[in-house]
Amino acid sequence: MTDQRVDDLVREATRMRYSRRGIMKRASALGLSAAAANAAVIQSGKAAPKRGQAPSVRQNRTISILAGTYFVPEAQEFFDQQATEWGTQLGVTVQTDYINWPDIQARIAAAVEGGSGPDVIEMRDVWPNLYFENMVPVDDLANAVGESYGGYFDWVTSSVAVDGKWFSVPVGASSAAFAYRMSYFQEAGLADPKVFPATWDELFAIGANLKEMGKPLGQALGQSTGDPPGFAYAYMWANGAMEREEDGKTIAFNTPEFVEGMQKFVDAWPLAFDDTGLAWDDSANNRAFLSDQIAATINGSSIYIEAQKAKRGASTADYEVVVDPADIWHATLPAGPSGPFVQLGSWSYAAMTYSPEQEAALEFITWWTERDHFVPWLEAQQGYIIPMGPGLTDLEVFTGDPALAPYATVAEIARNKGYAGPADQKAAQVSSLYIITNTFAEAIQSGDAQAAIENGAAQLQRIYGR
Missing domain, CATH: 3.40.190.10 (Periplasmic binding protein-like II)
Structure with missing residues (x-):
């Protein structure tokens, strides 16, 4: 930045009687570098550093x-x-x-x-x-x-x-999309390997073929802050449910559409998914995918990035990466009866x-x-x-890379935690307690979608209803 911009800021700060912090904030707004901002602070008489000391x-x-x-x-x-x-x-x-x-x-x-x-x-x-x-x-x-x-x-x-x-x-x-192996999906019946199943029902069906091939779908459902809620919130919204209505208090979790959608997921779990996913955190599905254990998972772009590094001989993973990045493609999450959504x-x-x-x-x-x-x-x-x-x-x-294109577009279908209400303190509490994710895990473990959703709704009521 030029000396003139610093001089202008010094004059403005003197005229407006900015505090030292006010000068720093104004400098940031003007795009001044840290060094230029510090110079403005000194020239404004708001700092008197000794020789050899940092100015601010x-x-x-x-x-x-x-x-x-x-x-x-x-x-x-x-x-x-x-x-x-x-x-x-x-x-x-x-x-x-x-x-x-x-x-x-x-x-x-x-x-x-x-x-x-x-x-x-x-x-x-x-x-x-x-x-x-x-x-x-x-x-x-x-x-x-x-x-x-x-x-x-x-x-x-x-x-x-x-x-x-x-x-x-x-x-x-970080964003969420499906990372998947094109060759496996084509072998399992996908006509165009770059056109991912459009609906969850279609994905579950092809997932069953994949599991028969020994390459199931992988979904993390442990208590972690990335991939498990990234799936759970999106699937809930896609199947017509939400934590609460726009008024912020009325629970809209236990709906017939969501119960039906959850039962479909429960039924698909043993047929299409890796059974160990209940215990996975945000890194376990990366390992499973890159070790050739699964054919697809919801993830950020880190799987693809690590595969590229491995191909260059520069992998930093503590396991062997065996997947060719040329076989990895990405897709936005499928739609349910209410549409496709992403939690962001x-x-x-x-x-x-x-x-x-x-x-x-x-x-x-x-x-x-x-x-x-x-x-x-x-x-x-x-x-x-x-x-x-x-x-x-x-x-x-x-x-620059068409394989990553879906990540740049997820904002178009994004919703916040707490939707249709605001992402407020209560929504943050629900998130911290993993209520939505745990509902999915409970449904899988019990096999009873209705009971799991009723339990989740009761927990939501205790937080949002007060």
């Missing part, structure tokens, strides 16, 4: 960042490099901690209860509704980031904003109020979400993370 943050500071383990390891390594780069510039030590997805909420709960923990936390989907009282408000920053990328998609705003306010900055999310909610980054380093935490998030830093991170994800705004959808990483 005292040296010898440390911040910690908690996030879920990346399914694209190269992107995780790249994020570490970015954090180190930022810390080196400002004299801050940055510690990153990556843990299994199902364990993130337990870590957040412990930090909130104990009043100490990670300074920056990667929130998933509707979690801000649960923890916003412990998250630093970031309205100005989140709005500035959104504006810089063409505004946020509706699915982003509905899942991350809390009653219209921002307590974390959205960064997009954005991830976001929050600075925590218990942190003694809130300012540094916010400055890192500000720096990282600038285009010069954020776009390379998206590119390092190789299409696994879809963006939070339309200003990023034309990137080559999202348009």
